[in-house]
Amino acid sequence: MRTTVGIIGAGPAGLLLARLLHNAGIDSVVLESRDRAYVERRQRAGILEQGTVDVLRAAGVGGRMDREGLRHDGIELRFARERHRVDFPALTGGSSVMVYAQTEVCKDLIALQIEEGGPLLFEAEALAVEGAESERPRVRFRHEGREDVLECDYVVGCDGFWGVARRAIPAEHSRVFERMxxxxxxxxxxxxxxxxxxxxxxxxxxxxxxxxxxxxxxxxxxxxxxxxxxxxxxxxxxxxxxxxxxxxxxxxxxxxxxxxxxxxxxxxRSHVHEPMRHGRLFLAGDAAHIVPPTGAKGLNLAVGDVVTFARALVHLEETGSVERLDAYSETCLRRVWQAERFSYDMTTLLHRAPxxxxxxxxxxxxxxxxxxxxxxxxxxxxxxxxxxxxx
Known part of the structure; x- marks a missing residue:
């Protein structure tokens, strides 16, 4: 099997990346180890930042979100039996957030991918990423009881902390920052x-x-x-x-x-893996970083990663320049560390240490x-x- 971008993982990051690439005329194949029912019912994040909402709408996947999601213009802080509301639009020039569960985002993206996009293989377990430093990286995977190989120009690991993508980066090229x-x-x-x-x-x-x-x-x-x-x-x-x-x-x-x-x-916990790229292997979402849920950043960071990758690949197609692809890790990490800082601040602000x-x-x-x-x-x-x- 051959494609331009091999995507490991059909969570919101992998599915959104496939959608963004499809809209840009770039082919991809998505490999997901679980079955469709599992992906569509697993409970995860439920807060979408303004930028994530805008991306989903622009990608053509915001219709049901806008009908069924709950727009929130603020949050309430409580302490010492007092209440204080933080008014987002008044403080940010109009930004808000949307309450719309990750499960629903995945359902919307899966339906579009099956209807319009490239191959989406469920119960396709990625076994290894090979040749990341070559011009033709490969993903070895098992599907329907047999092993196969997906040959790619690029591999994007959206397969979470325990996936094979992050483990394919040699230890001597990695740095890990973590707090429990x-x-x-x-x-x-x-x-x-x-x-x-x-x-x-x-x-x-x-x-x-x-x-x-x-x-x-x-x-x-x-x-x-x-x-x-x-x-x-x-x-x-x-x-x-x-x-x-x-x-x-x-x-x-x-x-x-x-x-x-x-x-x-x-x-x-907080966790960051640097860099987020090795050769033609790119990490996105939980494969590269984890934040405590206090700041509602996990899903939104993953969206930022795949948007950055998709824009960089489109830039290469249009101009022949690899400058943005080469800057992928640095570009993403600037945003990642701001989100880590924010989530850490919120966590230490509101939780009482033992x-x-x-x-x-x-x-x-x-x-x-x-x-x-x-x-x-x-x-x-x-x-x-x-x-x-x-x-």
Missing amino acids: YPFSWLGILADVPPSHDELVYARHDRGFALLSMRSSAVSRLYLQVPEGTDAGSWADEEIWDELERRFETADGWSLKRGGITSKSVTPM DATPFEDRVQLARLRRIATSRAAETDLAEGYTGFPLD
Whole structure:
């Protein structure tokens, strides 16, 4: 099998890249180790930055998002039983975010790829990337019980932290930057309308809490819990009681309760692999970087990566210049490190470390009050949350 761009992974990054390349007249093949049903139901991020929304619309995949997604013009910060709303459009010149689950983005992109795009092979397990430093890199994969080879001009690894793409870069050419956090998130999905019309980020002495949503009828909520927590160790009522404590305000706001349909625990870590390119192998999304979910950056960073690659390849086709492809890693990493910085700031702003001192507690509250009383500090948060430029 032969193509211009071999894409490993049919998450939102790989699928969007295939769509962008198709729109530019560049052929690709997408290899995905899981079946279609799994890809379309796995729960991941749900906040799309302004730039991601614009890219999806321009790619012709924004119709259902605009009909069913929930545009949010701000978030609410809670601390010391106080509430402070951050108004995104007023602080950023009109930017907002969209609540639209990654599962839905994948469904939309898969439908278009099957209808209009190049080959999308499910249950096609990538085994190795070979010849990355040559002009004809290859992806060895297993599909329908037999091994095959995909010959490419370029390979883009959108196959996550555990995929084969990142492992194909020799250790002597790699640098890894990482931070592990001493807490996790206990997340629930509940069949109950959201208790607030925007996301609520709560800092509490007992730990962080987040009120989010998947739709107007389904709530997504999170609690900071100790690292290594078993989701099954928390009873439903215990979860609701703890959420109510951490979201408590002085004005009588109340939390709506409902049936919990799923529970999961998400570890918290930051990870960056440099460089994001080796020869004709390019890394995108979680294959290159991971952020704690506090800043809602993971999916959006992946979009930035594949947009950068697609634009660079189109530039090569139009001009013959490899300048932008050669600058891929450097270009992406500038945005990646800003997102890592923002996610780290949000995480340390809102979570209480297990060994936090009274001094550190007071500094946290001082940082939150600074945001609530300084337009400059509030603007910095709003600009980071709605997204850094894609160029």
